[in-house]
Amino acid sequence: MSNHALAERHRLAELLAAAGPDAPTLCAGWSTRDLAAHLVIRERRPDAAAGIRIGPLAGHTHRVQESYTERPYEELVRLFRSGPPVLSLFSLPGADEAANTVEYFVHAEDVARAGEGPAPRPTPPGRAEALWRRLPLIARLEAGRRSPVRLELSRPDGRGLTVGPAGSPTVRITGEPGELLLFAFGRGARAELTVDGPSDAVEALRHVLPVP
Known part of the structure; x- marks a missing residue:
């Protein structure tokens, strides 16, 4: 194991x-x-x-x-x-x-990632899956409770999950599992992510949870 x-x-x-x-x-x-x-x-x-x-x-x-x-x-x-x-x-x-x-x-x-070192190394596939399995609970407890908008956290392969207040504008954050975890823990400014959504919703999110 x-x-x-x-x-x-x-x-x-x-x-x-x-x-x-x-x-x-x-x-x-x-x-x-x-x-x-x-x-x-x-x-x-x-x-x-x-x-x-x-x-x-x-x-x-x-x-x-x-x-x-x-x-x-x-x-x-x-x-x-x-x-x-x-x-x-x-x-x-x-x-x-x-x-x-x-x-x-x-x-x-x-x-x-705190300094100006090389780009983040890829996470081994098995470990990425282990991080992905832990993401739903962490996303709800960390990002979901803090976010003023609905969040779609998506992997490049299309798998995803949704957290945050229902009925509010939606922002989609796309990245590998480790990058999504970093976002959920407030390290999104240094994560490799793409962000899509209404500009005012993205700006509201940025005040609470950093994004690239």
Whole structure:
């Protein structure tokens, strides 16, 4: 069975190591050091990881994040590359694949696309299908809740899905699964996409979710 999360973990670790600790990322306000600390905390400090999503715990998460960013960068990359510790929830069978395939793909692109490097590399077909299977839920939770217009997210082969408020103007976003995921997570300005729809609807969308 393919382990897409493991492959993306190794790719992300390589990108972090090559970029060094002070490179920019597409995570607003975060350097590669900040991102590496986040990744380590997420699977090694469950007490702090909860604050990523739960507002009242955000202060504790911020303090732990700051303490980890003070560690040697090489240590952070090594800890992330080595995978979750035995007692981590991500060590449960199937948990890493289910929870981290998208997480690591998006963060790898956060590093790869932040600078003026080469064009994005093609995603292996099997991994693209894995990302596509996860897109409907992510699109509803991320893009669908934020978009002021109806969104048709389409692949070049014609497959697609629709999210966003019914009865509003429709904007079609076309791209490969990984590119559509980046759009859903607010990275659309650096994604390879085509955008079609009424100009006022596209402009309204652009204020909420960046597009090329």
